[in-house]
Structures are given as structure tokens and as C-alpha cells.
Amino acid sequence: MRAKVRSEVERLAGRVAQDVFAGWERATLSRAVAAALDAERPRLVREVAEHTGGQAARAARAAVEEARERGLERAAAEAVGAELAARLAEHEGLVHALASDATEEALLAARPELLRTVREEVAKAYAEATPAVIEVSLPGRRPVRVRAATHRALPELLTALHARCHVLLVGPAGTGKSMLAKHAAEALGLELQALSLGPTTPMSKVFGYFDAHGHYHDTPFRRAFEHGGLMLLDELDNGHPGLLGELNQALALRTCAFADGMVTAHQDFRLVATGNTYGHGGDHQYVGRQALDAATLDRFVVIDVPIDQRLEYRLVLAGAPSRREEARALLKEVRRLRAVAAEKRLPLTFSPRAGIDGARLLEAGATVAQVLAWRVTRGLSAAHRSALGLDAPGREREPQDARPESFG
Numbered sequence: 001m002r003a004k005v006r007s008e009v010e011r012l013a014g015r016v017a018q019d020v021f022a023g024w025e026r027a028t029l030s031r032a033v034a035a036a037l038d039a040e041r042p043r044l045v046r047e048v049a050e051h052t053g054g055q056a057a058r059a060a061r062a063a064v065e066e067a068r069e070r071g072l073e074r075a076a077a078e079a080v081g082a083e084l085a086a087r088l089a090e091h092e093g094l095v096h097a098l099a100s101d102a103t104e105e106a107l108l109a110a111r112p113e114l115l116r117t118v119r120e121e122v123a124k125a126y127a128e129a130t131p132a133v134i135e136v137s138l139p140g141r142r143p144v145r146v147r148a149a150t151h152r153a154l155p156e157l158l159t160a161l162h163a164r165c166h167v168l169l170v171g172p173a174g175t176g177k178s179m180l181a182k183h184a185a186e187a188l189g190l191e192l193q194a195l196s197l198g199p200t201t202p203m204s205k206v207f208g209y210f211d212a213h214g215h216y217h218d219t220p221f222r223r224a225f226e227h228g229g230l231m232l233l234d235e236l237d238n239g240h241p242g243l244l245g246e247l248n249q250a251l252a253l254r255t256c257a258f259a260d261g262m263v264t265a266h267q268d269f270r271l272v273a274t275g276n277t278y279g280h281g282g283d284h285q286y287v288g289r290q291a292l293d294a295a296t297l298d299r300f301v302v303i304d305v306p307i308d309q310r311l312e313y314r315l316v317l318a319g320a321p322s323r324r325e326e327a328r329a330l331l332k333e334v335r336r337l338r339a340v341a342a343e344k345r346l347p348l349t350f351s352p353r354a355g356i357d358g359a360r361l362l363e364a365g366a367t368v369a370q371v372l373a374w375r376v377t378r379g380l381s382a383a384h385r386s387a388l389g390l391d392a393p394g395r396e397r398e399p400q401d402a403r404p405e406s407f408g
């Protein structure tokens with residue numbers, strides 16, 4: 001038993017010794033490690049420091065390098081920017097100076113044109129927006145207002161009529177000669193009488209006649225002559241020379257032999273004749289016209305009635321109030337054809353009537369192409385079509401540009 005206890009005590013003592021030894025060993029070991037670490041610390045520190053220092057230095061160098069590059073870049077960019085800005089400022093100044101010089105010059109050069117355009121536009125807008133009324137003042141008469149768009153030759157005509165002259169209005173077809181006579185009558189407060197002359201117009205149409213019952217039938221001419229009024233003798237250059245010869249006396253002496261006797265002209269008798277020629281015979285366009293007797297011509301003041309572009313524009317636009325753009329396009333084409341026909345001396349007429357009637361057709365629903373075909377280019381020969389540039393390849397049938405090239 002004692003031996004058993006002893007061996008047990010020895011086993012326990014052995015274990016304790018073992019534990020103590022293990023503890024000692026661990027302590028010794030850690031001490032040794034600590035001592036070794038202590039011994040190694042400066043080296044380790046140096047190494048680590050060197051290592052990290054190297055890395056840091058490299059990083060710092062890289063950072064410095066990068067920063068330097070960035071800095072350089074920025075500086076370079078700044079320098080370039082500054083240079084550019086300076087140049088730009090310099091150039092801008094130059095450009096501004098040049099531009100203002102040029103503008104000033106251009107303005108000076110363009111001023112008359114600008115003013116003209118502005119005036120035209122204002123006149124156009126005014127003409128389109130206001131009803132036409134002109135006031136006529138003649139010496140010794142109360143001013144008269146004519147409520148119509150009138151031809152610019154009206155004042156000349158009124159002056160001549162006021163001076164009690166007989167007037168021959170000469171101009172191409174459709175320029176408004178007959179209408180001028182009507183407006184003149186209105187402005188002078190006279191009744192209008194009218195007769196259109198042709199090669200076969202008989203004397204009785206002017207001087208009247210007695211019928212089979214012995215009744216005298218008067219004429220527009222007789223009424224104006226006897227009671228006052230404005231007599232329009234349309235197409236004088238188309239009248240029979242014999243008839244015109246008979247008229248000479250009435251015009252010169254202001255007395256006239258009518259079928260029923262001599263009559264003296266009323267003091268308010270005025271005569272306006274119209275013609276497409278100056279009475280020297282036909283030309284390439286008005287072929288059948290009579291050469292008027294020098295004695296007949298000598299009795300007239302002759303006033304030219306060319307196309308009044310402003311009036312034409314106004315009448316065309318007034319004819320198609322709901323199709324203004326197309327009306328402008330139509331007018332532009334009529335004017336183009338007119339210019340080509342005049343330049344090539346073609347025996348063709350593109351009168352204001354074409355545009356005025358055409359505008360009415362537009363307003364009634366026709367297209368520009370239809371109006372051109374029906375009213376403007378109808379009946380043209382192939383040679384004339386080609387001379388006028390119609391049917392040329394690539395040419396559009398319907399003109400696009402609606403602005404009239406000329407207004408005044």
C-alpha cells in the first residue's frame with residue numbers, strides 16, 4: 001500500500017515537475033525570443049524603416065514626378081490658355097474693328113437701297129392695307145376724292161383735261177387707258193360717255209341718225225358734246241380714217257355737224273381717246289392699226305400710259321385676297337414672260353389684264369398652272385413657247401417664288 005502511494009506520489013511529482021518544466025521552458029523560450037527580438041529590434045526597425053522608407057521615397061518621388069508633370073501640364077495649359085486668350089483678344093479686337101468698318105461701309109453703300117426697300121415695303125403694306133383714295137386738286141375747283149386705285153398718269157390726264165385739251169392716251173394693251181378715262185370723269189364730276197372705234201364703225205355711231213319714222217337717234221358723243229361730259233373714244237388708231245376726218249372739225253372748232261344740225265360744244269365737253277400706237281401705223285405687235293392723219297393727231301395732247309407696276313401689283317393682289325402667295329407667283333411669271341417677249345420682240349402680249357383676270361380665277365379655285373395655261377400661255381405656238389423658255393427641261397410648271405420682283 002505504502003509502495004502504491006509512493007509510486008502515485010512519484011507519478012504526481014513527476015507530472016508536477018513536468019508541468020513546472022514546461023512552464024519554465026515556455027518562459028525561457030519566450031524570454032529567449034524576447035531577448036532575441038530585443039537584440040534584433042534595431043536591425044528589424046532599420047530594415048523595416050529602410051524598406052518602408054524606400055517605398056515611401058519611391059512613392060514620394062513618383063508623386064513628386066506626377067505632381068511635377070501635372071503641374072507642368074497645368075502650367076503649360078495655363079500658358080497656352082493665356083497665349084490663346086491674348087491672341088483671341090487681339091484678334092477679336094481686330095475682327096471687331098474690321099467688322100465695324102465693313103458694316104459702316106456696307107451700311108453707307110446700302111443706305112439708298114435700304115431706304116428704297118423700306119419705302120417700297122411700307123408703300124406696299126400701305127397700299128395693301130388701305131382703301132385707295134386719291135384727292136385731286138385743280139386750280140379753281142374744289143378738291144375731288146376718287147375712291148379707286150388709279151394709274152399714276154391720272155394727274156397728267158387731269159391737268160390736260162382741266163386745260164380743256166383733247167387727250168390721246170397711248171400705251172400697250174391693258175395698261176388701264178380706258179379705266180383712266182373713267183377715273184378722270186369721276187374726278188372732274190363729268191358723266192362718262194364711251195364708244196369703241198373699229199375699221200367699220202359707221203358715222204351714225206358718232207353723229208346719230210334719223211330712223212324711217214323721222215326720229216333722230218343721238219349717240220354718246222352727241223350727249224357729251226351737247227350737254228357736257230367726258231367722251232371716251234376707245235381705240236382711236238383702229239378707227240376709220242374717214243370718220244376721224246369728220247371728227248377733226250368738231251375737235252378744232254368745238255362745233256359739229258350732227259345728223260340733225262350744227263351743235264356747239266358744251267363748255268364741259270372733254271374728249272379722251274386711247275390707242276396702242278402713236279398714230280403712225282401698225283408695228284410688230286399692233287399690226288392692223290391705222291396711221292392717223294396729221295391733222296387729227298395735231299388736235300391731241302398725247303400722254304404715255306405704260307404699265308403702272310404698282311397698280312398692277314395692287315389689282316392682282318386685290319383680285320385674290322385668299323390666295324395672295326399664288327397671286328404673287330402668277331404675277332411674277334406674267335412679268336417674266338412680258339420681259340422675254342419684249343427682249344426678243346415677239347408679237348405677244350402679256351398685259352396686266354392677264355394677271356388681273358388670273359387672280360380672279362385663282363380666287364375662284366383654279367391653280368396657278370391652270371391660270372397660266374388658260375389665261376396667259378394659251379394658244380402659243382411651239383416656237384413661241386420655246387422662245388419664252390416654257391416647257392424647257394427641268395422648268396417647273398408652277399412657279400415657286402411668290403415675291404414680285406418689282407413693285408414700283
Ligand SMILES: Nc1ncnc2c1ncn2[C@@H]1O[C@H](COP(=O)(O)OP(=O)(O)OP(=O)(O)O)[C@@H](O)[C@H]1O
Pocket residue numbers: 148149150151171172173174175176177178179180274275276311315352353356
Ligand atoms: N385703276 C384701275 N382699277 C381697277 N381696275 C383697273 C384699273 N386700271 C385697269 N384696270 C383693269 O385692268 C384691265 C385693263 O384696263 P383697261 O381696259 O383700262 O386697259 P386699256 O389700256 O384700255 O387696254 P386696251 O389697250 O386693251 O384697250 C381691265 O380689266 C380693267 O378693269
Ligand SMILES: [Mg+2]
Pocket residue numbers: 177178179234235274
Ligand atoms: Mg381700252
